[in-house]
Amino acid sequence: MQIQDTAAVVTGGGSGIGRAMAVALAERGCSVVVADIDTAGGQATVESILAAGGRAVFHRCDVRHTEDVANTIAAAVEHYGRFDIMCNNAGVGGEDLFGDDDAGWKRMVDINFTAMIEGTRIAGREMRRRGGGGVVVNTASMGGLVPMAEAPVYAATKAGIIHFTRSLAGLAAECGVRVNAICPTYTATPLFTDVEGERSEELKAQVGGILAPEDVAAGLIELVEDDTRAGAIMRVTVRGGRDYAR
Numbered sequence: 001m002q003i004q005d006t007a008a009v010v011t012g013g014g015s016g017i018g019r020a021m022a023v024a025l026a027e028r029g030c031s032v033v034v035a036d037i038d039t040a041g042g043q044a045t046v047e048s049i050l051a052a053g054g055r056a057v058f059h060r061c062d063v064r065h066t067e068d069v070a071n072t073i074a075a076a077v078e079h080y081g082r083f084d085i086m087c088n089n090a091g092v093g094g095e096d097l098f099g100d101d102d103a104g105w106k107r108m109v110d111i112n113f114t115a116m117i118e119g120t121r122i123a124g125r126e127m128r129r130r131g132g133g134g135v136v137v138n139t140a141s142m143g144g145l146v147p148m149a150e151a152p153v154y155a156a157t158k159a160g161i162i163h164f165t166r167s168l169a170g171l172a173a174e175c176g177v178r179v180n181a182i183c184p185t186y187t188a189t190p191l192f193t194d195v196e197g198e199r200s201e202e203l204k205a206q207v208g209g210i211l212a213p214e215d216v217a218a219g220l221i222e223l224v225e226d227d228t229r230a231g232a233i234m235r236v237t238v239r240g241g242r243d244y245a246r
């Protein structure tokens, strides 16, 4: 898909990887709806896009709520007259499975996994209805491809996204909607800092370094532009750059 003159929704666009994705899309002529629960962060992303001459609006959205997601997609159509790209990117880290917060792991499943399905479902339905095809990119993680002893629920949510995405490969032939996922290793964002804290040096050494959010955004651009990718699982690593898991 050529990105120029398309319209996208980026969830979690108020920080980190989502912000870099929104900026990268806007730089290529895409109009972006930045969706987040963090209004200040989302507006900061919009301001930086506008300052660079791009097009963007902020829409407050809690991805756990179907109505919020549907309204955010409707906002793309309302503002820009089209809807081509859905980045289901919002996610949380930090878990303590055997700690006292009984609701913590369920909250993580709701945001990292259930909301990706819901975002794909609502976006896919709208793209089908509009008849012009589209691209959905789900932000998974390398933690979905290899076990994470320190974050088993996080890893499971990301593995679920990968299997869900792969299972939707046939949608491209059926209605022109390509669903792909991207799996970065550790990336320099507030999520990484919050989760890994003092272990960050050790983790950096394990994976060969920390990605910049822009490295992940470059992967998103490839997945949107490459019309052959459907049900594809892209890895983004410091050591290997971008490649695809089988």
Ligand SMILES: NC(=O)c1ccc[n+]([C@@H]2O[C@H](COP(=O)([O-])OP(=O)(O)OC[C@H]3O[C@@H](n4cnc5c(N)ncnc54)[C@H](O)[C@@H]3O)[C@@H](O)[C@H]2O)c1
Binding pocket: 011, 012, 013, 014, 015, 016, 017, 018, 035, 036, 037, 038, 041, 061, 062, 063, 064, 089, 090, 091, 092, 093, 111, 139, 140, 141, 142, 183, 184, 185, 186, 187, 188, 189, 190, 191, 192
């Ligand atoms: N940082 C890493 O090391 C890393 C590595 C692999 C994958 N990821 C994934 O990348 C994605 C983005 O993470 P990040 O590192 O940029 O983190 P981040 O904390 O910088 O950004 C996450 C954004 O999601 C938003 N968000 C959280 N809950 C939300 C909700 N219910 N509704 C709407 N927005 C919500 C936050 O407000 C924030 O702006 C996540 O899915 C994460 O799992 C991150």
